[in-house]
Amino acid sequence: MEKLRELTKNSVLGNPTRLGIMLYLLPREKALFRDILGVLEITPGNLDSHLKALERAGYVRIYKVFADRPRTAVRITEKGAEETGRYLRMLRSILNGI
Amino acid sequence: MEKLRELTKNSVLGNPTRLGIMLYLLPREKALFRDILGVLEITPGNLDSHLKALERAGYVRIYKVFADRPRTAVRITEKGAEETGRYLRMLRSILNGI
Numbered sequence: 001m002e003k004l005r006e007l008t009k010n011s012v013l014g015n016p017t018r019l020g021i022m023l024y025l026l027p028r029e030k031a032l033f034r035d036i037l038g039v040l041e042i043t044p045g046n047l048d049s050h051l052k053a054l055e056r057a058g059y060v061r062i063y064k065v066f067a068d069r070p071r072t073a074v075r076i077t078e079k080g081a082e083e084t085g086r087y088l089r090m091l092r093s094i095l096n097g098i
Numbered sequence: 099m100e101k102l103r104e105l106t107k108n109s110v111l112g113n114p115t116r117l118g119i120m121l122y123l124l125p126r127e128k129a130l131f132r133d134i135l136g137v138l139e140i141t142p143g144n145l146d147s148h149l150k151a152l153e154r155a156g157y158v159r160i161y162k163v164f165a166d167r168p169r170t171a172v173r174i175t176e177k178g179a180e181e182t183g184r185y186l187r188m189l190r191s192i193l194n195g196i
Contacts, residue, residue: 005139007118014114020105023192041103088193094121095190 025076033072131170
């Protein structure tokens with residue numbers, strides 16, 4: 001029962017798009033903006049605003065890489081990986097309790 | 099990978115408070131407004147607006163019961179139970195893939 005309460009407590013990962021971004025980054029550590037865009041099928045403006053929210057929370061770092069041309073990339077932070085892991089354990093615990 | 103995309107598709111259950119309400123109702127079928135309030139620790143206004151969103155989506159029915167005095171109660175609908183089950187299977191599948 002306390003677990004259900006925890007669902008409403010992480011306002012960063014409570015958003016499913018932000019959770020999706022973190023779940024994509026978790027095993028990869030970093031990704032290009034355009035790759036995340038292809039996976040989640042959201043608009044660039046929408047992805048941009050969620051990435052900025054994740055950066056403000058200290059969960060990711062946004063930077064530029066220069067391949068064929070400058071591209072936006074995202075790297076998960078230690079805090080981001082920890083908090084995502086914690087959130088996943090909470091979700092698992094809720095699912096196992098049902 | 100397609101599973102991550104599904105995360106962003108259910109705009110009703112993508113909200114963690116609404117997911118919490120449905121997870122509370124799923125094994126019980128019905129509950130009093132004040133009981134859900136005690137479990138989720140949100141404000142009455144907040145719960146009211148999420149319940150109305152769930153009712154608009156056809157996931158719950160809000161009604162009145164007369165015990166010691168009139169109370170608001172909520173019952174999960176067949177559609178609500180089905181959609182919550184589907185969402186849980188999607189979440190499980192994502193968690194198992196990590």
